[in-house]
Amino acid sequence: MSVLDHAAPAASADALRATARAIRWIGFDVDGVLTDAGVYMGQLDGQRVELKRFDIRDGFGIKLLQFAGLDVALVSARVSQATAVRAAELGIIDVVQDDAGNKQRAIASLLSAKGLDWPQAAFMGDDLPDLAVFQHVALAIAPADAVPDIGARAHLRLAAGGGRGAVRECAEWLLRARGQYDEVVARYVGERGGHWP
Numbered sequence: 001m002s003v004l005d006h007a008a009p010a011a012s013a014d015a016l017r018a019t020a021r022a023i024r025w026i027g028f029d030v031d032g033v034l035t036d037a038g039v040y041m042g043q044l045d046g047q048r049v050e051l052k053r054f055d056i057r058d059g060f061g062i063k064l065l066q067f068a069g070l071d072v073a074l075v076s077a078r079v080s081q082a083t084a085v086r087a088a089e090l091g092i093i094d095v096v097q098d099d100a101g102n103k104q105r106a107i108a109s110l111l112s113a114k115g116l117d118w119p120q121a122a123f124m125g126d127d128l129p130d131l132a133v134f135q136h137v138a139l140a141i142a143p144a145d146a147v148p149d150i151g152a153r154a155h156l157r158l159a160a161g162g163g164r165g166a167v168r169e170c171a172e173w174l175l176r177a178r179g180q181y182d183e184v185v186a187r188y189v190g191e192r193g194g195h196w197p
Contacts, residue, residue: 016156019139020177024120026065027107027133028167030076030083032126033143034058036163039080052082055163061171062090068175068184073110077101077129104132124170126150126162141170 031037031052040051065072073094074087080097087095096106103125111121122139123130126146134140134153142154143166151157156173160166175181186196 016139017177019155020122020174021179022120023070023122023139023174023178025071025073025111025114025116026122026124026174027073027075027110028062028123029103029125029127029130030074030080031078032146032162033124034074034086034163034167036161037126038163050080050082052080052086053163054086055165055167057165058163058167059086059090061168062092064175064184064188065171066091067188068178068180070174071114071116073107075103075106075123075133077103101129102132103129104136107133107136122174124167 028034031039034054035052038053040053042049062072071094072090072092073096074083074092075096076083077098077100079099083097084095094110096103096110098106107121107123111117118136119138121137122141123133123137124141124143125133126143127150128147130150131153134150139156140154141156141158142151143158143160143162145161146154146157156170158166158169158173160169172181175184182196189196
């Protein structure tokens with residue numbers, strides 16, 4: 001089944017592709033998008049420890065988006081050292097972690113600082129804290145296991161679940177919709193001594 005089979009009924013494949021070509025910035029929620037929403041918590045030497053499981057293929061999808069020249073950000077309503085570590089590993093500069101959870105205001109500030117606006121922005125989220133952002137971005141994306149109220153409002157609903165390949169699926173769809181996938185992959189593979197296809 002194609003990812004477009006999961007698009008919101010009001011959004012045609014052609015309209016989604018046209019929107020994708022205008023995107024310059026993409027933000028990702030963390031819990032439930034880059035992770036399966038599970039958190040491992042405990043103590044080590046009397047200190048609180050929090051661990052999260054991130055999908056390596058999702059991380060590579062982010063690298064492909066960066067390689068294509070898109071700005072990538074992480075925007076979470078939870079403060080977590082695990083998120084900061086993963087963002088640093090992926091070379092993501094724009095990381096917002098805010099317990100107050102006002103993602104819409106945080107993203108508006110990020111976009112303004114880059115000279116961008118909502119019609120150039122995409123966001124992938126899975127739960128109600130993402131709703132205000134969905135109402136502003138040009139392209140709202142949800143993993144397969146997003147809560148129903150978010151899934152129903154997404155322009156694009158993916159086949160994969162959060163932390164289980166949804167970000168990679170999103171990255172590949174976006175690059176294909178923009179007509180960049182083959183060029184980006186060929187350049188990436190070529191720089192490593194291979195060829196594509």
